[in-house]
Amino acid sequence: MMTKFLSRNRHTVQRLGFSFITLMAVMTVLPIVGTIIYILFQGGSAISWDFITGFPHDGMRAGGILPAIIGTLYLTIGTAIFSVPLGIAAAIYLSEYAKDNQWTRLIRLAIINLAGIPSVVYGLFGLGLFVLFLKFGTSILAASLTLSIMTLPVIISTAEESLRAVPQAFRTVSISLGATRWQTIRKIVLKEALPGILTGVILGLERAAGETAPILFTGAAFFLPRLPQSPFDATMALPYHLFVISTQVPEMPIQIQYGTALVLLVFVLTMNLIATVIRSRARARRQW
């Protein structure tokens, strides 16, 4: 009876089904857009020159958030210094050198596992290895190293994907012209894969910039009256600062909270936008 109904009215069923699935997709995406617009509106009025370039005072209940902005900038750059060369080199190995054997499969399994480890566990690891064992203390250095390892799987897998997308013929021609393997990789393969690699790097760093849990015990400071002077200093950071002022400080003006959230969001969204633009421009220009 039911199946008969279904098959006779299968076009009605399809229409209903499609509407339902479409509704689900809309309900998934709308909150994302809503969240961003809401923070833009709520936080917009808090943004001023003093807010961006000033130090917090009155127990962080007034003033600006400059140390947090600079801190997040330092951490992002620090993460890039360690994770980008290492990640790209690992991707080159996987795409250009590695044979398809047990060892390579082990590497891939390790990458998948690194990507799945909870961020707070990275924080524990950073505390155990960098802060205590290597005696870096709670510092920009320790936090950047922790974030680098967390970012590594994103960079490796996206970079490998774009290296593999370079046609084999490019390599064959280069080698046949007398170039060595490394020359071929550096001058041909890397050059062609660059936009894709860059996209992956920026998306990876975007994650790192927004993370709080890995830096909680490795480098984040509750409040600092001055900017960090060396990689061995702790630092304030935007995500941690937002956490602190929204949960730890009583009677915190709501404006400053939304303003901080907005600055963090703009920081992250800008990186995301740059990555998206690079990717779509490279796609449009690609001739192979």
Added chain:
Amino acid sequence: MEKSLNWREFIITRAIKASGYSAVVFVLLIFFFLLREGLPALGEVDASSLLNIRWYPIEDHFGILPLITGSIIITFGAALIAVPFGIGTAVYISEIAPRWMREILKPLVELLGGLPSVVLGFLGILVLSPYLRILLDLPTGLTAFTGSLLLGGIAVPTVVSVAEDALDSVPRAYREGAWALGATKWQTIWRVTLPAAKSGVLTAVMLGVGRAIGETMTVMMVTGNAPVMATKLGSLFSPVRTMTATIAAEMGEVANGSTHYHVLFFIGMVLFLISLVVNVIASSVVFRSKKRAERILS
């Protein structure tokens, strides 16, 4: 000239190969340091009190059961949201949406994956939880349910991107075969495409759940942080506390090398092992399905 070139090539090749193995080294290092700091907990607290229902470190009660049940109930709630919406969105993007719509939706979902979890937690405190408190008439809005809602949102991008990959990799001929037999697009999706992509979709669900268990900041900010046992479904509407949130909230205040410190590392070890199991199983499913695809094609 020729010689120095060979020499440089040799060094660079070695360096690249060493970097290739870095991921393996880091996984081992992480595991080693978790063991090193976490295993002493077993010597300092006996197993029976570790599996107790009371977490109250100040009086040396280190029962991790309430934390585990807290993590489970929140993750369960998150999966109830992320799985249908994630798979639904993946089906929409891969099978139904027109091309221009796909170009808008995919970056948007990717954007959700990049939103800092602390921002979601912040909105959870200020907007979602007061709203839920009034709507559901609860004593507090900071409950497991609030955490599940936000965590569902955090897990959705993972589910969508993996499930969409799986649907995408179903050969077009499968769909064309079904259409040629007179099936509607809707029937094709349910009876051909989704079953063919089953293992990939399962992987998507697992990775989404793995993502939810490991999430820290959002959960710490919105679930009320009360380490009580979540024994029934009703606990979804009361405050709980997860394993991740406990580590994040307490690690900053413990003395290095104390029992409390070791127990927190022990919890980290448990989390590490959970994610290890989830990812090993998920990737073995992928490997197997790939082999099956190769068999079909050959």
